[in-house]
Amino acid sequence: MTDDGYREIFAGFRGARSELIPILVRVQERFGCVTPEAVRRTADFLRISENQVFEVASFYPRFRFSEPGRRTIKVCMGTACHVKGGRLLGDAVGWRLGISPGQRTPDGRFDFQRVNCLGCCAIGPVVQVNDRTLGRMMVTRLMKIMDEQD
Known part of the structure; x- marks a missing residue:
């Protein structure tokens, strides 16, 4: 610049x-x-x-050191979401994309983050796809949503 x-x-x-x-x-x-x-x-x-x-x-988790993907997936790891399956969701996203939290796929399509809390504990586990917050998430549903992106 x-x-x-x-x-x-x-x-x-x-x-x-x-x-x-x-x-x-x-x-x-x-x-x-x-x-x-x-x-x-x-x-x-x-x-x-x-x-x-x-x-x-x-x-601060807000700041990132690599370019974001065209689609951002955030998996809540707050206590309520963690207890309700947040870790499993995060593992599934990482496995599916072949990346670790904080990384972007080589094609730039997705980036993946594990976040401390999205503030929606009552509907956990919670995932954000871009700015859309999705509650009571299950792995199969999340994989389908990911397939529909782009």
């Missing part, structure tokens, strides 16, 4: 360390993920180390 693109991302920020998370949000909105170049540029802008930027970004 050009210097102008980063000036646009950093516009309105003073360069204070406390602005790191909002800057990372903008970076991810712009690129779909936190790129190595964005880590370097953000560190330079805030006058902190690249390691400090990476430590904060990697702490």
